[in-house]
Amino acid sequence: MKQFVFFVLSIFMAHTACVAQTSEQPNILVIISDDHAYQTIGAYGSPLTQTPGIDRLAKEGALFTNAYVTNSLCGPSRATFLSGRYSHMNGFKDNDHSTFDFNQDIFVKRLQAAGYQTAWIGKMHLGENTPQGFDYYNILPGQGEYYNPDFIATGGTRTRHEGYVTNIITTLSENWLDQRNPSKPFCLVVGHKATHRTWMPDLQDLGAFDNQTFPLPATFYDTYATRKAAQQQDMTIAKTLQMDYDLKIFPSREEESKMGAIQRMTPEQRAQWDAYYDNIKKDFEARKLNGNALTEWKYQRYIKDYLATARSLDRNISALLKYLDDHDLSKNTIVIYMSDQGFYMGEHGWFDKRWMYEESFRTPMVMRYPGIIKPGTKINDYIMNLDLAPTLLQAGKATVPAAMQGMSFLPLLKGQAYTSRKAMYYHYYENTVHHVSPQFGIKTGRYKLIRYYERVEAWELFDLQKDPQELKNVYPDKQYTKIVTGLKRQLLQLIEQYKDADAKKIFLSAVIKN
Incomplete structure (x- = not known):
């Protein structure tokens, strides 16, 4: 009898310890899609389609109305997410020539040190290398395939799974959650292939x-x-x-x-x-x-094939949220949904991304954090994908490396003292696909100044108050001379703040010429 009582007490104490630990260290689920435009999401007022899964997160948490990326491209965006640093600092500038160096300090390693079990399932797209910082991974090689895709699991084993990729990623994610150690908090990154070109619906x-x-x-x-x-x-x-x-x-x-x-x-x-x-x-x-x-x-x-592909994405987001509900995980799990950048849905006659123009630069992001974020919150502050790493580290009671360039917005979520950005810095490097010129620039509340180089040597200035669709470059207009001077000063300050040496050389050369 004494042995039985001791056994019951042991189970109760272990359960209590588990609850105590996870109440201090929330579970983390980050869902990253590929090329998903905010214009196609109901929570952002889209007239095109319904997205009940993503909208649920917005209703139960926060909708970020001014979320942006540092470099509007698949791999570089994920590299910035992991490292909390700009492309020139983390080494992954473009998809053509870059391979991510997992030896560097990334936020999942810090979470591991703080007691988290970590996993990445789905699309990672960071080059042909072995992921570090994850207790488990099962990732698509490269871009991956929509139908009957191959996955590379921990240790390098490659397996083909029959079915549709978005559904398979959800199944693999749920399987890992089933098998994890329930006494430890988790950080799971779910990387979806959808809605990347070429658009193949379920x-x-x-x-x-x-x-x-x-x-x-x-x-x-x-x-x-x-x-x-x-x-x-x-x-x-x-x-x-x-x-x-x-x-x-x-x-x-x-x-x-x-x-x-x-x-x-x-x-x-x-x-x-x-x-x-x-x-x-x-x-x-x-x-x-x-x-x-x-x-x-x-x-x-x-647009019909794109939206049909996104339909499965949203349905699977709903499925993962239901899993959290069914397994009593919703109350203590941070859930973030975001795309790796914005995307063009015909604006300017385009598809794809890359530009510092709004449809590409701006990205959808919603976040649920029970007990911290009031349901139905709208956050209008400038937030960048750069900021997620330090924010999640702070939330998980882990150490934030001094080298991280992002700023935690956890104080903002908690209603504590927080100084919002007044301006954002952007730098895109790739000079091959779609003939989009490399560019860097600054966005403030009213203006956007862009410097193009290599393919095209030019400046652009947009008065976003008068021209929100960014159709008229007013850089040559003399009435904006003082504005240009002030923006260039701010741009140089950001270039120096983020230690972008290459941009500084280009900037100084361009200023001398112009």
């Missing part, structure tokens, strides 16, 4: 938006009259979006079968896929479109 979502006709964005036929870099890009729906690769209108079944993403499908998946897109192709060929009519048809197909 079979159950094919045609979900076919009965809708979406209005063209006001800037769809932008002429880029005052913007040299925009004139040289190659990312328009009219010219760049491919009929076969992007829109699934192939000249023949044989050509379709050459596409790697199609080759991965099972016969059953392929039959359902072809049945849908064969009807799309038949309708398209009957229309015999050209000119603006063809461009607008391409836009409709693009």
Whole structure:
């Protein structure tokens, strides 16, 4: 009898210790999507679609109305998230030439030292290397595939999983949560492939938006009259979006079968896929479109496939939230949903990202933190993906490295003393894909000053109060001379603050020339 009582007391004491520990150190779940535009999220007022999963987080927590990235590109964004440092400091500047150095200090290592068990499941996209800082990982190689994707698990084992990638990532995440040590707090990063190009919806979502006709964005036929870099890009729906690769209108079944993403499908998946897109192709060929009519048809197909791909993403976010509910984890788990950057949904006639213009620079972010964030909160302060690492470390009672360049916004969430940013610094490096020129710049409450270099040598200034769609570059306008002088001074201060030596050289050279 004494042994039984001791056994029961031991279980009770272990449970009490577990509760005490996790009440001080909240669990952390970060869900990162790829290329998911805030314009397509209900909580941001989107007229395009419904997103009940993401919207639930916004209702039960906070909607960040001014969340931004340091470098609008997949890999660099994740590198900044992990390191809390700008691209020039963490070493991952672009997807073409960079591999992330996991030997550096990243926030998950600090959480491990503070007693957390850590995992990353899904898309990581940080080069061909072995992740560090994670007790477990099961990640997509590179960009990954939508259908029957391969995953690389802890230790390097590569396995193909049959099914749709977004669903598989959720299943793997739930499996890890089932098997974790419940006496320790956890930090799980769920990286989704959706909604990255090329947009391939789950079979159950094919045609979900076919009965809708979406209005063209006001800037769809932008002429880029005052913007040299925009004139040289190659990312328009009219010219760049491919009929076969992007829109699934192939000249023949044989050509379709050459596409790697199609080759991965099972016969059953392929039959359902072809049945849908064969009807799309038949309708398209009957229309015999050209000119603006063809461009607008391409836009409709693009946005419908994009939104259908996002539909599964949101559904799986709901599934993970339900898992937390069902396992009594919701009350003590920080949940963050964010995209790795913004994305163009036809604004300026574009798809993709990269630019310091709002649709690309700004990213969706919502956060639930029970007991700390009041449900339905809107946070209008400037927050950057740079800030997540120190914020999560503070929340997890872990040490924040002095080398981190982000600033914790935990005091803001708690209603404590907090000094908000007055300006944000941005630097994009890649000089290949879509012919987008490298650029750096500063955004304040009213103005945005951008310096382009290498591909295009030019300055741009936008008065966001008068021109929120960023259509008119007023840099040459003499009435803005004092504004330009002040912004350049601020820009140089940020360049020096963040120790961007390359940008400083370019800036000083440009100032001398201009």
